[in-house]
Amino acid sequence: MNSLNGLLCGTLYWVSPAGRSVLDALAQCDGTFGSARFFAARLGLRDRHQLARTLVRDGLPPLQELAAWVRLLGWLLRSEERETALCRLALDVGADPAAYYRAVRRLTGANWSAVRRRGVAWLLDRLVEPCKREQSLGAVGVANRA
Numbered sequence: 628m629n630s631l632n633g634l635l636c637g638t639l640y641w642v643s644p645a646g647r648s649v650l651d652a653l654a655q656c657d658g659t660f661g662s663a664r665f666f667a668a669r670l671g672l673r674d675r676h677q678l679a680r681t682l683v684r685d686g687l688p689p690l691q692e693l694a695a696w697v698r699l700l701g702w703l704l705r706s707e708e709r710e711t712a713l714c715r716l717a718l719d720v721g722a723d724p725a726a727y728y729r730a731v732r733r734l735t736g737a738n739w740s741a742v743r744r745r746g747v748a749w750l751l752d753r754l755v756e757p758c759k760r761e762q763s764l765g766a767v768g769v770a771n772r773a
Contacts, residue, residue, distance in 0.1 A: 630704060630754065631635075631654045631701055632655070634700065634704075634747065634751060635650045635653075635700070636752045638754065638755060639687070639754075639758060641685070643681070643684065644687050645672075645681045645685075646681055646684070646687060648706065649670065649678070649682065649687070652669065652670055654695045654697060657698060658694040658695065658696075658701060659694070660694060662675075663678060663679075663691075666678065675690075684724055686759065687758055688759050695730055695733075695734055697755050699730060699731060700750060700751070700754070702716055703743070703747055703750055704747065706743060709741075713727050713739045718744075727739075734753070
């Protein structure tokens with residue numbers, strides 16, 4: 628989904644080339660990647676620890692959380708494109724609709740109807756919040772190591 632990748636890269640514009648490759652790969656797999664070790668190897672990184680350090684350096688949340696945001700953004704884009712309910716999107720891939728609804732609430736603090744009404748721009752703003760928080764924590768960690 629090219630639009631997903633474009634939205635991520637445009638929103639998280641400060642990300643390094645290594646971080647951008649993580650975003651690209653997550654967009655390609657729609658946030659479903661298997662194990663962190665396998666995902667790191669796919670990106671040419673030594674291990675999942677190097678992957679985690681890359682995310683911290685770029686102010687991105689941990690891989691599992693970042694992947695959840697990518698999945699949610701993908702659901703919203705597909706829902707808007709096809710005018711399809713979140714329940715139907717879940718059932719189409721054999722997933723539990725309740726898990727999708729819980730993920731929406733956990734990430735955004737809002738229910739699916741509110742997320743749909745507020746739209747992609749609002750969701751991207753919510754994604755930037757944990758990234759800014761992680762970015763400031765990463766800067767403190769870098770300063771402490773210097």
